[in-house]
Amino acid sequence: MIRTLDPVADWAAVWSFWDSCRDFSEMERGLTDHERQTEGFFHDAPPNADPAKQMRLGVFDGERLIGVASVDFGFPEASDGYIGLMAFAEDVRGGGLGPKLLVHIEAESRKRGAVRLFVGVLIANVKGRAFWEREGFAAALPPREITIGAKTQLAQRLAKKLR
Numbered sequence: 001m002i003r004t005l006d007p008v009a010d011w012a013a014v015w016s017f018w019d020s021c022r023d024f025s026e027m028e029r030g031l032t033d034h035e036r037q038t039e040g041f042f043h044d045a046p047p048n049a050d051p052a053k054q055m056r057l058g059v060f061d062g063e064r065l066i067g068v069a070s071v072d073f074g075f076p077e078a079s080d081g082y083i084g085l086m087a088f089a090e091d092v093r094g095g096g097l098g099p100k101l102l103v104h105i106e107a108e109s110r111k112r113g114a115v116r117l118f119v120g121v122l123i124a125n126v127k128g129r130a131f132w133e134r135e136g137f138a139a140a141l142p143p144r145e146i147t148i149g150a151k152t153q154l155a156q157r158l159a160k161k162l163r
Helices: 011-029 034-043 097-111 126-134
Strands: 002-004 055-061 064-073 080-088 116-122 144-148 151-161
Touching (some): 002 097, 011 064, 055 097, 064 097, 080 097, 116 126
Antiparallel strands (some): 002 055, 055 064, 116 151, 144 151
């Protein structure tokens, strides 16, 4: 089941979720920092993003949170959506949840008026990049150096037209 996550009611579930994807956290930021990751998931947004349109989604297997996604709108352009994060628990990856969640995100993004979706992918995340490319995303900008947490590395913005 995919549903919207609430920053108060679902804080503990998201905080606990990071244990299930430590490999991603360590690749992304060099460490797992549950508090900072949860705070960032619910409250970080790119410049000019419209808080009224943001999506913070959870994928559940029964009561267990097995995936999360954050999507903001109004970046880089007013008619764009930006997937800031899509992550799954290690034990459910490869089971088809990524494409299902992306279909949901794309449909909701269209309803919010987005004509393109963007995502930033770490160059080190070879499997993640392959997923986005299989789903129709292509390079929008050259790779650039970014710092997340304790780690500095290369990332690249990818884009997909929705209309």
